Amino acid sequence: MSFPDWVEGQIRAAEDQGAFDHLPGKGKPIPGLGRPRDDMTWIAGKLRAEHVDIGDVLPPALALAREVERLPQRLRQVSSEAHVREIVTDLNARIRRAHLAPQVGPPMRVSRVDVDDAVAQWRAARPVPKPRPAAAPDPRRRRGWFTRRRPNT
Numbered sequence: 001m002s003f004p005d006w007v008e009g010q011i012r013a014a015e016d017q018g019a020f021d022h023l024p025g026k027g028k029p030i031p032g033l034g035r036p037r038d039d040m041t042w043i044a045g046k047l048r049a050e051h052v053d054i055g056d057v058l059p060p061a062l063a064l065a066r067e068v069e070r071l072p073q074r075l076r077q078v079s080s081e082a083h084v085r086e087i088v089t090d091l092n093a094r095i096r097r098a099h100l101a102p103q104v105g106p107p108m109r110v111s112r113v114d115v116d117d118a119v120a121q122w123r124a125a126r127p128v129p130k131p132r133p134a135a136a137p138d139p140r141r142r143r144g145w146f147t148r149r150r151p152n153t
Contacts, residue, residue, distance in 0.1 A: 059104060059105025060108070061103075061106045061107060061108045062106060064091075064094065064095055064108075064110045065109070065110045068091070071091065071113065072121060075087065075121070078122070081119055084118060084119055084122045085115055088118045088119075091113060092112040095113075096112065098110075
């Protein structure tokens, strides 16, 4: 008896004894059985199962394009103009390095972001602070040394 025949015999004996009757998914179709399979399908499924953001594995051209697209949402969370300028300057430096690097993956079609335009959009998206009303003067407060006292008559 060959090894594959022996294994097949063991499986049939276990089926006859009912060893596979209580397994989860019994009687249900195998997920993804009718879909075409390739290496990328397996990789995408593994990334989903591990809860990995797909953006972390994109080629540089696509990752930078995605970052430029999401820049306004990111800048809305920033509280200072200096930090906005720092973020946009860093992004522009990475875009410049990607343009100078040898091409890997799709062609680089992302252009640099204008810092002043980004700051203007950031300012426009921020809520305008309401001016505080001036405090009413306290009538009990003493006058300063420079005011003249009137004689009591």
